[in-house]
Amino acid sequence: MSVPLPPEPIPGARLLFSLDPAVSHLNHGSFGAVPITVQRAQQRLRDEMEADPLRFFTQGLIDRITHARRHLAGFLGADPDGTALTVNATTGVAVALQSVGLRPDDEVLTTDHGYGAVDFAVRRECHRTGATHRVLRVPLSATTEEIVQIVRSGLRPGRTRLVVVDQLTSATARLFPVAAIVGVAREHGVSVLVDAAHAPGMLPATVQSIGADFWVGNLHKWGYAPRGTAVLVVSPPWRERVEPLVVSWEQEAGFPGRVEWQATADYTGWLSAPVGLYVLRTLGVDRVRAHNAALAAYGQRVVGDALGVRPADLPDPGGPTVAMRIVPLPAGLATTMDGARALRARIAERLAAQVAVNTWDGRGWLRLCGQVYNSPDEYDRLAVQLPTLLDQR
Incomplete structure (x- = not known):
């Protein structure tokens, strides 16, 4: 051949x-x-920040972050009010894990295709809360139907609290049927966190069509955004329960502001991320x-x-x-x-x-x-x- x-x-x-x-x-x-045009857009924002830091951080920055978030959420097919910008998918996973409220009798289900840093986060949260981490083996040659059945058989109603599954795996480049997995988990009252680190810009599926409780994705891979640009998308029932890893001045604003605002962080990557999508759209x-x-x-x-x-x-x-x-x-x-x-x-x-x-x-x-x-x-x-x-x- x-x-x-x-x-x-x-x-x-x-x-x-x-x-x-x-x-x-x-x-x-x-x-x-990062495309050169995006680099330059971010540098202009950094120049603006350094020319008058007090003005940059205190006059309209939250509105500018909101505008950028709405632009990115629209591209992803996500609800802007249920989307929070964050620095990477791993951080979004950590926020979601601590917001679930695991208990000693709970278990978190993952697959053996999961990203290493996410596995570390799951293990740490299980160790902290007394919950159990269980890993499902999924053969590389498994069909879509077989993957769904493996997850279905792995669920333990009353014990399994959360399923963490990749939309596209890092180690094996395997596309998982995440929408079908969400449907199966929901039948048993189990929440799902989708690690979609590689999805934004590469895969056509919209976030809303997947329907996960939590969905995280990086824009700095296939969306041409500056590094440190990612989103955490949360379904309506969970939004008021989401807490940031670090509490800052927007805590009382609720989600997504309490997750996004991290005081003197460098927000220029988020603000210039829409330029990356512009490059992508211009190319087609x-x-x-x-x-x-x-x-x-x-x-x-x-x-x-x-x-x-x-x-x-x-x-x-x-x-x-x-x-x-x-x-x-x-x-x-x-x-x-x-x-x-x-x-x-x-x-x-x-x-x-x-x-x-x-x-x-x-x-x-x-x-x-x-x-x-x-x-x-x-x-x-x-x-x-x-x-x-x-x-x-």
Whole structure:
């Protein structure tokens, strides 16, 4: 079976970014890349802040944050009054976890595809409250129906208080049927927290169509916002119970203000985030999604072929707009977190390529992303050079 053709490049897209041209940036999903226009918009706001800090923080800043939040919520299909800006999805998860009010007889259900930092947060909250953390194993090859059934079978009515599930997983680039999982959990009176760190900008599903009790997503990955821009979306029954991690002067304002206002934080990233969506819309949202997904699929095939992986053994992400793909590494490589980090660093140093290397289910996986600033030859070079580097272990 031949390698699929890469997509046609989007003219001028590479010039929108200030990335080092000597490096192949094939890991947009970790920290994103901020377009130059967005960088400049944020710098203008920082200049304004430094020119008169008292005026910036005390005259209209809350209204400006509200305006930015409404713009971002509209793009995501979320209720602006139920949306709070926060610095990242992990922070949103922590806010949600502490707001649920876990008790010693409760349990939190997650899957083995969950993000490591979120797992840490769940364990800490369970340790603090006496609740139990239980992990469901979901095979990489599981169908949508099988995933829903695994969650359904894993629920323990009267015990399971919260399900935490990824919309798109970081380690395995797996798309989860979150709306169906929410429906199943609701049948049993169980709340759901959706970790949608990679969804904003990449996936077309709206927040309201999912219907989760809590939904968190990063704008600084696929939404071209400055880093430190994320949202926590909360359903109406929970909003009055949501408490910030740190209490500040908007505590009496209720949600979302009490979560957003953190005194002298740098809010310029939030205020300039709508410019990132403007860049995305100018390029064409559907066009960018289709390009990035096709490019990631191309990269997966050429690298997989170079490593001797049969096309049938290359995991399918489960959706046409997923711009991340994974390739299984040879047995014995990156089987621990330290090993994965070391291999990623070696690839960056020796091949001038930034990729993600993860450990999942006892083996190592290479994760490749596609973005408008990438070109097919970057994946081709990696495919040529990577086998030799891996043989040098």
